[in-house]
Amino acid sequence: MHALHTKPPPRPHYGVRCCTFPSTLFVSHSSSRRSACIVAAVGSSSAQDTVDVAVIGSGIIGLCVARKLLQDTQLSVALLDAKQPCAGATGAGQGYIWLAHRDPASPSWPLARRSKAMWQQLAAAAGSSKLGTAMEWQENGSLLLATSADEVAQLQARAAMLQQQGVPGVVLLSPRELKMAEPALKLPTGSHGLLVKSDAQINGKQTAFAMLEDCQQLAAAAAGGSAGQTSQLLLGLQEPVVGLQPLGDGAGVEVTTQKRRVRARQGVVVAAGVWSGQLLAAATGQQGWQQLLQPRRGHLLEMQPPAGMPRIHTGMMELSYTQHYSSSSEQSHGTAAGNSSSSSKAVHITFTATTSASGTLLIGSSREFSGWEALPDAVIIDAIMQRASCFLPHLSGISAQQLLATTRVGLRPFAVGGLPSVGLVPGLPGVAVAAGHEGSGLCLGPATADLVLHQLLGLDLAAAAAAAGGGGGGEAGGGVTADELLAAAKELAPERRLASLAAASR
Incomplete structure (x- = not known):
């Protein structure tokens, strides 16, 4: 095989809309960028290794999978990555472990609650x-900002919804309370906030x-060595x-890298972010994987706070950001990019x-379909700062x-339909x-x-909940039961996600 080389794309032209509230800022491309597909040549190395489970991808998902295997089982693990940890989306984000902006009607809700409790347990150590x-x-805490009467009504409904779900520390802030909580903000008269004190x-x-x-x-301790x-x-x-390549007859799966072949006796977890789509498309012959992911x-911009700017005490975002997490936002590539044609992509800028x-200050954020380009763009940075200064004039x-x-730049693994694929391929x-x-x-x-790992190996979800301190529905496990996770699994199953792609294409 040969590597596919592409010419550098032409620099796009952007049009920027200024400080209007409450809408998300959009930046429009007037020209398209090519998507680059990297195909690596397989060397003639005869190196072979055998493990129980191979994990492809060392972003946060792959690392969580590998760590659980090493901590909770006696299985050997291969952790493989084309680059280093955080080469994708993991290292480029603000690190929000929030429930405030999420939708309890989404299948991802029980995963978010349980994950938050598990992170909190780790942090306690x-x-x-x-x-x-x-x-x-x-x-x-998290702080959602509403800058119009319509958004204030949405905020009130969200507060009631979160309280009904038992999320602790949900407080609606009046304009006066909002100003006292975050003196650096400058918002239109009548703006309100929704503070969730328990978010982190x-x-x-x-x-x-x-x-x-x-x-x-963990591996060294299990092996009794360094x-x-x-x-x-x-x-x-x-x-x-x-x-x-599955080997058949219960022999496992063979994973080939540029340096070696690895036989995974009990299976493989593909957790390579957006690059998972290319790998699975090649392995299955289903091009839908590349379209799905x-x-x-x-x-995301990082900077020292300007002189004289009051400290930001919470994590904050404008309410329109929540559209990315709505259960009704199952959308195709085109609608996610602002109903734009293939020659005109939109960049969504949300404060x-x-x-x-x-x-340091972490200021965001942008979302755009720009192929595989992962370099910072000065025009987008300026657009983010323009939007941010509407809320924080010191910027x-x-x-x-x-x-x-x-500036941190990463490629988020966007999934058509707005939900991840989790399960057997x-x-x-x-x-x-x-x-x-x-x-x-x-x-x-x-x-x-x-x-x-429950789906691949049959690991006991109820036992995992108990190990996390949540077996009795307690706060340490997020109050999420194994049955709730299994119900979510039906919606996140790869065949279900591929079917949603096919439906969106019709």
Whole structure:
């Protein structure tokens, strides 16, 4: 096979709409960009390894899967990635572990509740656990901002909905209370806020690398050796996977990388984010996988707070951001890109802001279908800052050139229909997928690992809930039962997600 080379795409022209409330800001492309498909050549290496389970992808989903296997079973694991941890969406986000903006009617809701409780349990070990400390857990709350009468009504309905679901710390803020809570904000008269005090955030990148180290230590402890001398974990970073083949007769699945062949006796979990679509399309012959999982580039800006700006105490976002998490937002590529044609893509700019544990500001955010390009764009950075300064006037006058070096860019694994695919892959015995979480990998990761390993290996969901302290419906497990997770699994099943793609195409 040969690598497919593409010419650099022409620089797009953007049109930016200024500080109107409450709508999301849109930035329009006047020209399309090509999608680049990277096809790696298979070398002649005869290196072979055998493990129980292979995990493809070392983003937060893959790491959660690998860690659960190493912590809760005696199985050996291969963790394979074309790059390094956080090469996709994990390291480019704000790290919100929120319920405020999520929809209880969505199948992802029980995963979010359970995952949040599991992260909180890990964070409780901070000081005695390197992973718990590295997470930088901040229970600083979430704040949704409503800037019109219509949005205030939506906010009131959302508050009632969250309270009905038993989410703790849900408080509606009047205009005066909102100003007192966040003095840096400048909003139209009559604006309200919805504060969820129990929401939190973590440092996604540090969490991922600490989780990788935790996997190595768990494997070493199981093998009775050091982290560098154990057969319990085969770590293959910088090893693109170029082949995936069930062997039949119960022999497992063979995974081929550029450096080796790995036989996974009990199965494979594909958790390679948006790149999962390419791999599964090649392995199954179903091109629908590439259509189902698409790259959606996002920018997040990191900066020191401007002089004189009051500290931001919560994580905040404008209410229109919640459209990305609505159960009624099952949408195709075209509608997600603003009903644009193939020659005109839209960039959605929505205000979000928080303060990191180190004191820097994290300002966002953008969403766009721009192929596989993952470099920062100065025009988009300027658009994000323009939108942010509508809410935080202290940010006015900061240029993209000042922020290019610290801007985070990642490719979110957007899934048509708005839901991830979690479960067994049709036509590939012994292969499961956990991909398409878009910007929710951190928020859904731990519960996704529970669910996909139940489907692949039969791991007991009820026992996992009890291990998380939630077997009796307690807060440590998010109050989520095994039955609720299994009900969600039906909606997240790959065959169901592929069927939704086919329906959207008709």
